[in-house]
Amino acid sequence: MLVPSLDALMRILIVTPLIYLAAVVLLRVSGKRSLAKLNAFDLIVTVALGSVLASTVTSSNTALLSGVAGFGLLLLLQILVSWLTSRRHVTSSVVRSEPTLVVRHGEFLPDALAEVRLTEDEVRQAVRFQGVGGLDQVAAVCLESDGSVSVITDSSVGDGSALTDVRGWRAD
Structure with a gap:
């Protein structure tokens, strides 16, 4: 089908601004950390939030209230997990991977x-x-745990304290 029915089009025109408004409110209430991409778990939640938003807008099988509830529940779970990981090292190690040193003092670590x-x-x-x-x-x-690559030059390493959680780092 190339052209949606008038009912489907009207639903999109009504639901889209409402779910958008709900998403903005829920994201503001949940705080900046909710969309941070600090680790793989954060990325999964961000993708899931987008999926809930998209299915609410485009699927006539997803009611607006269901979409808002799903979006809100994902944010609540994100808040809970980030709260637990910031207070419990065991939970943190389950959710987050640790950074991996791949070059030390100009030498690759095969x-x-x-x-x-x-x-x-x-x-x-x-x-x-x-x-x-x-x-x-x-x-x-x-x-890094979020998949990005950090490069620390000799001139910017300072005392190396930012590398203390990186296994294998030693200042020499």
Whole structure:
């Protein structure tokens, strides 16, 4: 079907602004942390929120109140999990992965690269993206729990305290 029925079109025109308004209100109430992409769990929740929003707008089988309830429940679960992980180390280690050091003092760590399935070329690309011309200028490269790659240069490593939670880091 290329053109929706008039009923389906009217439903979209009415439901879309209402679910949008509900989403804005619920996101404001739940706080900034609700859409942060700090780890894989956060990404899953963000995708699920988008899916609930989309199905509420486009599916005549999903009532507006059901969509709002699903959206709100996902946010409530996100708040609960983030609250637990910020207070209980055991819960945190279940939800979040720890950062992985893949370069230390300009040297690739082959076992770590294999573990996180990164290539040396991908790491070099991340180093270049940070405006660094050589690995000899790099103190550390870490694959973070959210999947991003952090590059710490020798000139910016400071006392290394930001790397204390990275297994395998040592200032030397």
